[in-house]
Amino acid sequence: MEYLSGYERFLTEEKKASPNTLSSYLRDVRQYLDWLGEEGISPTQALHADVEAYTRSMTARGKSAATVTRSQASLKSFYSWMMEIGQIGENPARGLSQTKVERKLPHILTSREVELFLEQPDPSDAKGCRDKAMLELLYATGIRVSELIGLNLDNINLSAGFIRCANRGKERIIPLYQAAVRALQNYLDRVRPQMVEHPDEKALFVNMSGERMSRQGFWKIIKHYQEKAGIQKDITPHTLRHSFAAHLLENGADLHSIQEMLGHADISSTQIYTQVVSQKLKDVYNKDHPRA
Template identity: 40%
Template sequence: MRPGDVVKLWLNHLAVERGRSANTLRNYRRDAQRYVDWLAQSGRRDLGEVTSLDLEAYVADLRRGYGDCAPLAASSAARALTVARGLHRFAVAEGLLTADVAAAVHPPRAGEKLPDTLSIDEVAALLDSCPADTPTQLRDKALLELLYASGARVSEALALNLDDVTGDEGVITVTGKGGKQRLVPVGAAARAALDVYLVRGRPALANGTSHALFLNKRGGALSRQSAWMVIKDAAERARLGKDISPHTLRHSFATHLLEGGADVRTVQELLGHSSVTTTQIYTHVTAENLREVWASAHPRSR
């Protein structure tokens, strides 16, 4: 039976017998039509010709994008697969198909895609692009150096007070989610940028009312939006050719540590993750890097 005809029967079943809302039916119709169009492009004219491999290829195309269809997020691709599975399940229940080939096809898992990171050279270009003449430039330089040196979330960096960075040499106190504090070491470059900012930059911005480390031109705490602009401007000066965010430096921090041989649980502690499972997303990159090195260097890799 033609996929489009099955879709009409299914949607009518959902409306009349299951009482689905107009909004739900509209969403199902859109996703079902996308599936029907994809099957037509793949040469599948009858729903009985579809295999589980076709469904897996459909999900893969949804994730990467195809034709005029832009790539979908894992959650959107999973919803589209749910519609396709519902269609096949209905066809089997109505005796239109003998086997449900979609039942064993699993949706993509959200969060499997690793966040974008910068290479070590790209981070160096970003940090080296910062001028350091005016008080705000000294602040911006210190902020960028600190974000990469500590792996702190931008919200954590902006919440830092003077007391958090003036304690033990080379260690700052970061307050994470749930008010949980952690000690994070920072390197010489970040420490030097902070020292210059504290001596020459912050006093010129301060009005005596805020204890925040990073101040705006009015003497108040720097906002998240302003921090985003600091990084965007630095990326443009460095001509990185990619759209980055404050979190990009956090992801780069974790990836570079693991590539350098750091233990995943140490990185977990530095990032302030409550579970090592969250940190392990970064190990996919290091594993891929190891595979690439092995493939290029091992005499029996080909």
């Protein structure tokens, strides 16, 4: 494991990898290095055939195609770094056989299900007022949950009706619909001043202890209102992000605008929603056409 700490510094300091990417890449590389150790092979001496053998062993152990593909990407990255620091002359993970991954369409809520879900928090109650503001903002902008809980007061401009959201050093501006603006204004005027532990707290959304909301805390909020609404679909923070994108596309928004609001680096990540909308139309056709 002598190279793992150096690779971690590379991902953190030079690549500015997100916490999730950092965790998954390090886990993949650690498991690979363990396998090499069992085989008596040094990472600097590993050949392309060794890396191929490792990925085949993952499949034999029942790992999914998606897991194998991600591990291959992790190993390519690891060995690229090894080349950069002069430990090896060529990348043994280059040209690995691609594992076919079946890309599943994201689950979305119907417009009515979104309305029902957003109606659940009681804005007359302090907690409900905060929850209403968080859920409206999430559906209004399609931002990631990490971006939502990372928002500070200076990231919002309610008079102009937009938020500024930064991810990996890139900032994007996303508009807000009026219901979201009203919910946020209500929260900021009535509730947040009483919730914050310290007057200089920067976090937009805080928990009942007055500190920045956590991912786990917000996950519980989502599950609470799903149960309260009686919606059978499994709702996660990403479900609202997917629904935001699919509903915009259904109503005529262009893909590039949706890509910009979602913060996708590649348009191919956004194009998945065209398949979601097409599948939805096909389902409606098959259900309602008299000769289908």
